[in-house]
Amino acid sequence: MVRTEVTRLSPYNSGLTIDEVMLRYAPARIAKLGSNENPLGPSPxxxxxxxxxxxxxxxxxxxxxxxxxxxxxxxxxxxxxxxxxxxxxxxxxxxxxxxxxxxxxxxxxxxxxxxxxxxxxxxxxxxxxxxxxxxxxxxxxxxxxxxxxxxxxxxxxxxxxxxxxxxxxxxxxxxxxxxxxxxxxxxxxxxxxxxxxxxxxxxxxxxxxxxxxxxxxxxxxxxxxxxxxxxxxxxxxxxxxxxxxxxxxxxxxxxxxxxxxxxxxxxxDEEHLAKVVALARTERARVENFLTSKGLEVAPSRGNFLFFNCRQNASTFVEGLLREGVIVKPWKQEGFDTYVRVSIGSPSENDHFMAALQQLL
The missing domain is CATH 3.40.640.10 (Type I PLP-dependent aspartate aminotransferase-like (Major domain))
Known part of the structure; x- marks a missing residue:
């Protein structure tokens, strides 16, 4: 009784929540960098x-x-x-x-x-x-x-x-x-x-x-x-x-x-927006430099995220980061299943991601 077009859709990859990762691996801390959220949050x-x-x-x-x-x-x-x-x-x-x-x-x-x-x-x-x-x-x-x-x-x-x-x-x-x-x-x-x-x-x-x-x-x-x-x-x-x-x-x-x-x-609140954007740009450059220094291909980006090739199945690769409490998004569209999208978080979240990635590599 469901239209044929519905069967052609794949489930949306909405990313993992902090609670899901905590239940699965119970890491000491979690950096949620899978959904391009703003680390500074909304205007005070x-x-x-x-x-x-x-x-x-x-x-x-x-x-x-x-x-x-x-x-x-x-x-x-x-x-x-x-x-x-x-x-x-x-x-x-x-x-x-x-x-x-x-x-x-x-x-x-x-x-x-x-x-x-x-x-x-x-x-x-x-x-x-x-x-x-x-x-x-x-x-x-x-x-x-x-x-x-x-x-x-x-x-x-x-x-x-x-x-x-x-x-x-x-x-x-x-x-x-x-x-x-x-x-x-x-x-x-x-x-x-x-x-x-x-x-x-x-x-x-x-x-x-x-x-x-x-x-x-x-x-x-x-x-x-x-x-x-x-x-x-x-x-x-x-x-x-x-x-x-x-x-x-x-x-x-x-x-x-x-x-x-x-x-x-x-x-x-224009002042808060300017602070959010400035942080994202500074941290994006820092994380991008880290990824390229590790020999990883990184797409040029004007968003609050980076898209990089981990050179293996991304879903498998990302499990290693999850064990260290880092949530990123493995891309699952055909032809790009070795790519990962990482959101730009706070400096401490980005440090957490880079340390976990260094260990994984």
Missing amino acids: TLTAMMQAGAELFRLYPDPAGRELRQAIGARHEVGEDQVILGNGSEDLLSVISRAVLRPGDAIVTLYPSFPLHEDYATLMGATIKRVGVNSDLTINVDALIEAVRERPRMLLFSNPMNPVGSWLSAHDLSKVLDAVSDETLIVVDEAYAEYAEGDDYTSSLPVLGKRDRPWIVLRTFSKAFGLAGLRIGFGIVSDPELRGLLDRVRTPFNANGVAQAAALAALA
């Missing part, structure tokens, strides 16, 4: 908000999330009627797929990918066209351009890429978007944009904002804003009409009241 202002917010638990939230949408719109210089909220940005991936994709439609995405980029499309009966990274794990821009010229129903990719960390420069992003036809919905997942800004990276928002075609940019409060447990994300949509249609597909209260209030507080 959230503590006072939670103590005074009993009504947030009792009442239904604003289904439109007006106050939060206004704040997001002001931050990104778009109208609030272009902003849609989700139970994490992954919820919006599901909303978009259900609203747009039909059986037999083609979706172009980068590979290896965040698995839900493919899963929701597969569930709708769409065909996945993967564009693999280059041998040096950078994005194959020419292949991506060639793929979008075939006029797929949707172009969906993350920038920076998850799990790899590679990114499109403003120039390459413009080249790709120039090749997209009006028949293709452009969806750019920018879950890690806060960590990537600067250097040769730019958000797609200013580039897409100048183009008269349908597009959606996804963001999240789970990463740099430290609200992973509250599940709150948002999309910025090219025009209010498209956002209104997507609104009909989402569940009415998909952004809970506590999450909305916490997101508002997090947006207002």
